[in-house]
Amino acid sequence: MNVFQKLFPFLALLSFLLFIGVVWKDYDRPYLEYQRKFKALLDLKAAGASRPAEFRFGIRQRWIKELGIADRCETCHLGLEDPRFKDDPQPFKTHPAIAEHSYETFGCTMCHGGQGMATTLQDAHGPTENWYRAIYQDKFMENSCSQCHGESIQNQAPVLYRGQTMFYEYGCRGCHKVGTKPRTEIGPPLDEMAKRVKTDWMYRFLKSPKSYLPLTKMPDPLFSPQEAADVAAFLLQGPGPEGTVIPGDPALGKTAFLESGCLACHTVNGEGGDVGPDLSGVSSKNYPERLFKIIKDPTALWPEGKMPVLGIPDQDIRNIVAFLTQECTGPALDKSTVAGQDQLVRNASKDRGRELVVKQGCIGCHAKIEGVTEIGELGPDLTTFGAVHISFLDFGHLKVPVKDRTVPTWIYYKVKSPRIFKEGLKMPDYYFNEEESVAITTYILGLKGKEIPASYILPLGKRP
Amino acid sequence: MAADLFTRRNFLSRVGWLAAFGTFGGLTAASGRYLFPNVLYEPPAEFKIAPPEEYPEGVTFVSAKRIFVIRQQNLIRVVSGVCTHIGCTVRWSEERNRFECPCHGSFFDENGAVTAGPAGKPLPWYGVSVAADGRLIVDEHKIVPFRQALTV
Amino acid sequence: MAVNTTRNALFENRFWKSAFRGAPPVSKWLRDKIFGLGLINLSLFIILNVTGILLMFYYVPYTDKAYNVIKDFQFVVSFGAIFRNMHRWSAYAMIVLVFLHMSRVFYMAEYREPREFNWVIGWVLFLCTLVGALTGYLLPWDQKAYWGMTIMSNVMASVPVIGEKLKFVVLGGDEIGQSALTRAYDIHVKVMPLIMGLLIALHVIRGRTDDLLAGSQAHGEHKSAPAPEADNGSDTADCAWSDIIKRELAKFLIILIIIMGTSILFGAPLEEEANPSVTPVPAKAPWFFLGLQELLSWGAPFWGAIVVPNAVLLFALLVPYIERGKTGSGVWFHPSRRLQNILFTAFVTVAIGLIIVGALFRGPGWRFYWPWQPWPLH
Numbered sequence: 006m007n008v009f010q011k012l013f014p015f016l017a018l019l020s021f022l023l024f025i026g027v028v029w030k031d032y033d034r035p036y037l038e039y040q041r042k043f044k045a046l047l048d049l050k051a052a053g054a055s056r057p058a059e060f061r062f063g064i065r066q067r068w069i070k071e072l073g074i075a076d077r078c079e080t081c082h083l084g085l086e087d088p089r090f091k092d093d094p095q096p097f098k099t100h101p102a103i104a105e106h107s108y109e110t111f112g113c114t115m116c117h118g119g120q121g122m123a124t125t126l127q128d129a130h131g132p133t134e135n136w137y138r139a140i141y142q143d144k145f146m147e148n149s150c151s152q153c154h155g156e157s158i159q160n161q162a163p164v165l166y167r168g169q170t171m172f173y174e175y176g177c178r179g180c181h182k183v184g185t186k187p188r189t190e191i192g193p194p195l196d197e198m199a200k201r202v203k204t205d206w207m208y209r210f211l212k213s214p215k216s217y218l219p220l221t222k223m224p225d226p227l228f229s230p231q232e233a234a235d236v237a238a239f240l241l242q243g244p245g246p247e248g249t250v251i252p253g254d255p256a257l258g259k260t261a262f263l264e265s266g267c268l269a270c271h272t273v274n275g276e277g278g279d280v281g282p283d284l285s286g287v288s289s290k291n292y293p294e295r296l297f298k299i300i301k302d303p304t305a306l307w308p309e310g311k312m313p314v315l316g317i318p319d320q321d322i323r324n325i326v327a328f329l330t331q332e333c334t335g336p337a338l339d340k341s342t343v344a345g346q347d348q349l350v351r352n353a354s355k356d357r358g359r360e361l362v363v364k365q366g367c368i369g370c371h372a373k374i375e376g377v378t379e380i381g382e383l384g385p386d387l388t389t390f391g392a393v394h395i396s397f398l399d400f401g402h403l404k405v406p407v408k409d410r411t412v413p414t415w416i417y418y419k420v421k422s423p424r425i426f427k428e429g430l431k432m433p434d435y436y437f438n439e440e441e442s443v444a445i446t447t448y449i450l451g452l453k454g455k456e457i458p459a460s461y462i463l464p465l466g467k468r469p
Numbered sequence: 470m471a472a473d474l475f476t477r478r479n480f481l482s483r484v485g486w487l488a489a490f491g492t493f494g495g496l497t498a499a500s501g502r503y504l505f506p507n508v509l510y511e512p513p514a515e516f517k518i519a520p521p522e523e524y525p526e527g528v529t530f531v532s533a534k535r536i537f538v539i540r541q542q543n544l545i546r547v548v549s550g551v552c553t554h555i556g557c558t559v560r561w562s563e564e565r566n567r568f569e570c571p572c573h574g575s576f577f578d579e580n581g582a583v584t585a586g587p588a589g590k591p592l593p594w595y596g597v598s599v600a601a602d603g604r605l606i607v608d609e610h611k612i613v614p615f616r617q618a619l620t621v
Numbered sequence: 622m623a624v625n626t627t628r629n630a631l632f633e634n635r636f637w638k639s640a641f642r643g644a645p646p647v648s649k650w651l652r653d654k655i656f657g658l659g660l661i662n663l664s665l666f667i668i669l670n671v672t673g674i675l676l677m678f679y680y681v682p683y684t685d686k687a688y689n690v691i692k693d694f695q696f697v698v699s700f701g702a703i704f705r706n707m708h709r710w711s712a713y714a715m716i717v718l719v720f721l722h723m724s725r726v727f728y729m730a731e732y733r734e735p736r737e738f739n740w741v742i743g744w745v746l747f748l749c750t751l752v753g754a755l756t757g758y759l760l761p762w763d764q765k766a767y768w769g770m771t772i773m774s775n776v777m778a779s780v781p782v783i784g785e786k787l788k789f790v791v792l793g794g795d796e797i798g799q800s801a802l803t804r805a806y807d808i809h810v811k812v813m814p815l816i817m818g819l820l821i822a823l824h825v826i827r828g829r830t831d832d833l834l835a836g837s838q839a840h841g842e843h844k845s846a847p848a849p850e851a852d853n854g855s856d857t858a859d860c861a862w863s864d865i866i867k868r869e870l871a872k873f874l875i876i877l878i879i880i881m882g883t884s885i886l887f888g889a890p891l892e893e894e895a896n897p898s899v900t901p902v903p904a905k906a907p908w909f910f911l912g913l914q915e916l917l918s919w920g921a922p923f924w925g926a927i928v929v930p931n932a933v934l935l936f937a938l939l940v941p942y943i944e945r946g947k948t949g950s951g952v953w954f955h956p957s958r959r960l961q962n963i964l965f966t967a968f969v970t971v972a973i974g975l976i977i978v979g980a981l982f983r984g985p986g987w988r989f990y991w992p993w994q995p996w997p998l999h
Contacts, residue, residue: 009871010864014485016874021488023881024495030885031499031700064697066508075508075689077696086602109517122692135763135891394899482867489870492877500675503700508693 035125037062039081043097050089064124069112071458076112076121078129110461116149117141132411137394139411141450144443148391151451153461168448171441175222179369180383180432183452188380191222193307194373199241205338205346206290207237215436217290217335218283224433226365227424232357234349239358241350242375246292251323258328261321270312273333281312286335296326365431384432389454390416401426417446514609521545521605521621528561528579536595536607537561537568539579544618547595547607548581554588568592580615591615647865650832652858656869658722659828663821664876665715670814672708680760682806684799687762688894695891706884712754714880716909719750727940727965730950730958735834737941739827742820744938749817751909756809758907759802767895768904770797770805772914779922902985902996911979912972918987933968 044060065079084090084097085108091099106116114121119140123129131139141148147165150158159166172178176191198207209216211233214223228236262268268277271284287296298305300322303312317325359376366383368374391412398415403426405414418425421442423432437445518531518538524545529538535550535558550568552559557572567584568577575586582591596611597619605619631637679698680690694701723743726732732740755773759766774797778788793800892901906914916925936943949955954962984990985997 007864007868009868013867013871013874014481014488016871016878017485017488017492020492020874020878020881021495023878023885024492024499026885027700027703027881028495028499031703064507066697067513068508068510073685075510077508086600107517122689122696124696128696135893137893137896394896396899396902485867489874492874499700499703500671503675503698503704504678505699506679507699508697 036064036080039096040083043083046084046090046093046097067108067112069110071460072112072115074112074114074121076114077124078113078117078119078121079108080124081126082113115152116146118149132395132408141413145413145417145447145450148447148450151448152453152455153457164444164447165451167441168444168446171445172448175224175435176370177387177445180366182382182386182388184388188369190309190370190372192370193310195240195367195371196373196375197243199243200246201292201295202241202290203292204237204241204350205343207241208233208346208350210290211236217286220279220283223370224435226433228361230349231353232361234346234353235355235358236361237350237358238353239355239362240374242355246294248294250293250297250326253320253323253325253327255324255328255331257321258324258326259332261317262325262328265315265317265321265325267325284329284333287333288330289335289338293326293330296329297322300325365433387449387452389452391450391453392455399426413446413450416449417442420445420449515606517600517604517606519605520603521599521619528563530561534607538605541618543621545597545605545621546618547597547605549593549595549609551592552588553583553590553592554586559592582615644862646857647860647862649856649858650829651865652860654829654832656872658718658725659825660869660872661718661876662715662722663825664873665711665718665880666817666821667873668711668877668880669708669715670818672704672711673810673814675704676708677810682760682802684762684802684895687760687802691761691763691891695888702888703881703884706887706889707880709889710883710887711880712757713908714876716750716754719747723747723937724965724969728962729953730944730946730955730961732941733944733946733950734941736828736831739824739831740941741938742824742827744934746817746820746824748934749813749820753809753813753817754909755907756805756813759805760809761891762802762895764892764895764899764901765890765907767797767897768901769907769910770801772904772906773910774801776913776917776922776926780927781923903983903987905979905983908976908980912975915975915979915983918983 040060040062044062047060063080064077065083066075066077067079068075079085081096082100084093085100088099090097093099112121113119117140118138119131120129120133120136120138123136127133128136129140133139144164147162150162150165154162156169172183173186173189174191176189178186178188179190202210206217211226211228212230214221214225267273267284270278270280271282272279273284275285277284291299299312300315300317301319302314303310304314362368362374362377368377368380369383393412395410395412395415398412400410400415400418403418419432420435421437421439423434424430516534518534521540524538524540526540526542529540530536530550531538537548537550539546539548548568550558552570552572552575554570554573554575557570559568559570559575559577561567562569566579568579568581570576570586570588573587575588576584577588577592578584580591581594583589593612594615596608596613598606598608599619599621600606676694679693679701681687691705694705696702726740726743759770774788774792777791778784780787789795791801791804792798793804893899905911913926913930916929919925944961946958946961949958981992982989984994990996
């Protein structure tokens with residue numbers, strides 16, 4: 006008898022065993038374990054009730070045709086709508102109240118991200134190789150609000166709102182295009198700098214803006230000493246301060262300063278408002294001649310600025326200038342250091358400085374830079390950056406575990422520490438802290454350019 | 470011995486055929502199970518409508534779901550609005566106190582029982598309960614007998 | 622005897638006998654024929670058709686739904702993952718085994734007279750297998766499918782004269798979209814199974830005719846005398862149908878076991894949904910065409926993608942009409958065929974080698990990378 010005929014019974018048995026394996030593989034789903042646990046809890050909570058708790062094992066799906074999503078999250082997250090589970094651990098915990106955003110209309114993944122179609126933990130939450138978006142961490146979740154609410158949301162999504170506000174306050178739009186939003190130059194114009202500021206101050210400020218003005222919105226361009234000197238040399242081209250200021254009386258000046266209400270907007274040595282810059286070190290920065298001009302008619306110098314014409318008489322202004330020159334010198338500086346910085350700038354290369362100014366994109370925040378007018382694309386377009394594919398994002402040398410290789414993580418690192426990934430990156434450092442970085446990341450994540458179905462748009466004045 | 474050998478070969482052969490049929494029969498059964506979907510891409514049979522307070526006394530038609538919500542003081546019931554003849558949506562006539570089907574003239578009383586027309590079966594009552602968030606849940610898969618209403 | 626009661630009940634009743642009335646007794650040919658790789662391929666074809674039909678109950682060839690259906694198979698359809706895996710692994714196995722079958726026939730020179738035409742039918746079946754696999758590859762509508770098809774359609778476009786028109790008719794347009802998916806679906810579920818079914822039947826029947834014409838009962842025995850037995854003049858063998866069925870069913874079961882086992886252990890691959898704006902780096906053709914892509918990378922597409930493969934195919938087609946040897950049929954590696962066998966082995970080695978290089982040694986930009994060398998992320 007043929008060998009195969011002999012083998013037939015054993016092969017048939019083996020195939021039957023494998024068939025049992027097939028059935029087992031299909032039956033033994035991971036979600037069943039969660040459902041059994043939930044049923045046990047449900048029985049406990051329903052103990053003593055007139056009818057036993059009804060529970061059906063199996064997959065639960067919310068299919069929302071207009072959004073094209075089929076969310077199966079409730080297969081494991083079974084206590085979502087049941088207030089009895091508010092103290093139970095995940096995945097059974099009751100969902101916080103979201104009256105206007107019912108599950109029937111919105112599903113889950115529209116706000117939370119993740120792979121709604123999956124029924125296993127790793128695939129559903131991600132990141133996973135064959136799904137483009139992992140579930141959002143709680144801290145970034147408000148980004149989803151902007152899909153429908155755009156930028157009209159405020160207190161209801163505080164993190165998102167803060168990020169949105171910061172994004173424009175810090176002038177990100179100066180370098181990064183977002184839709185049709187106009188560029189606003191948040192920094193002062195840089196014309197005639199030689200008439201306005203001292204050489205050594207220019208160098209120090211370019212080297213580290215926050216060292217002069219801790220609350221400045223200007224980021225640190227991370228120049229090397231030579232680069233800072235080159236840029237200072239470029240900006241300080243042209244004639245120096247003109248005219249002289251007749252010296253005034255510092256003591257009278259102090260009185261005039263206080264009576265003129267300068268402290269309403271300016272801080273000196275820790276006291277005052279923060280509408281205008283801190284004046285604690287202003288005389289290390291500006292020449293007296295310039296200070297005189299600023300106080301006399303600020304709008305002539307900077308029409309878009311906030312400082313009004315105060316109508317202070319000239320003599321008082323001279324006194325105030327004297328006061329500022331004497332008292333507001335900032336931290337003491339070693340004379341030889343200052344001389345050295347002056348020397349560095351004098352010997353620096355203006356041409357290299359200009360190259361740096363163009364490359365760093367100073368023009369994104371500052372107007373009127375001599376000889377620099379074209380505004381090309383300084384940073385990537387962020388209009389739909391929230392929907393960028395992870396394959397376009399390079400983590401460089403940064404060691405990030407696989408589970409964190411997601412778009413939100415990359416954006417967070419970029420915002421917090423722009424040059425952390427590798428050498429040769431251009432974006433300056435704003436020294437944002439954790440909370441600020443999270444907020445801005447949330448805002449950027451929300452920039453998805455996604456169109457929502459018409460049936461989801463509520464006409465103004467109507468309630469859902 | 471010849472008899473032993475014969476029996477063993479026969480036994481093995483039978484086991485073989487049995488196992489083979491088991492496998493193929495099993496795979497066929499698995500294919501059968503496969504054909505029954507576990508999730509439906511249809512509007513769900515169990516859905517929520519407004520809380521009971523929002524339904525006035527009498528008959529309210531919920532057109533989106535083709536059901537009638539009927540309130541008598543504090544008793545609520547949900548009756549299907551699909552005519553049991555061929556499936557047109559019936560209308561409630563307040564004056565004549567009955568459901569009327571515009572297609573072939575079937576009439577149903579306020580309980581859904583057939584009073585006239587080609588329809589043979591009464592309009593079913595759907596299971597209704599109150600959800601944890603206070604809204605009514607209607608379950609079209611649960612047909613409840615007449616006279617069983619929800620007390621709110 | 623009690624032993625026979627079941628047997629009698631099953632096979633001696635009127636219904637069974639009416640169904641199998643006039644069934645011929647087992648012939649000597651059938652008894653002695655060794656069905657090997659050919660049967661394996663048929664088994665895989667059957668598995669593919671059965672699982673394919675099942676998959677068709679859920680699959681829709683729409684670009685915005687197809688991928689979601691595959692996800693449904695993975696997660697919510699009972700046995701969906703298993704059937705899908707079985708379908709994919711059987712397809713890959715069939716490509717390999719059809720190639721092995723062809724090689725076996727070559728090595729044993731069983732394409733010689735009177736079997737030339739059966740070789741041609743087999744050649745057509747091989748091409749159909751590849752077309753079936755290629756069209757099936759597109760259906761999940763994931764990145765692999767989309768970009769694999771991009772490469773293949775551009776290879777088509779590089780055919781001289783008719784290239785652009787060929788790409789246009791295959792894709793049903795200028796780009797890979799709904800039309801391409803619809804056409805691939807039609808070819809995959811209807812055209813290929815139909816043609817292959819008919820051709821396989823023809824292939825087997827013709828094989829039997831050729832055996833009888835050549836006077837041999839089974840390969841491997843051309844030279845040896847037929848087994849000494851009472852030659853009763855007829856070609857009826859004293860062999861039960863159930864024995865034949867057991868014999869062949871056993872082989873089918875081996876394949877089924879292997880496919881089921883693989884499907885339980887390994888999920889069929891699936892990447893992200895097709896995204897025209899994200900190109901995988903590098904974009905690779907389906908593995909069975911990776912050799913072609915590797916060849917392409919060496920020089921002008923005209924040579925690598927058109928001339929060489931077509932020359933090879935044409936040569937393969939005409940083998941029985943070109944090779945005029947007379948000895949060595951039906952025997953493995955007959956010395957008189959040393960040259961042919963060496964040439965063929967070289968060809969097979971190169972073909973497989975090209976695929977291996979394309980699969981394991983090529984990274985971004987199609988540059989050379991050792992398999993263990995990490996690829997740059999950008």
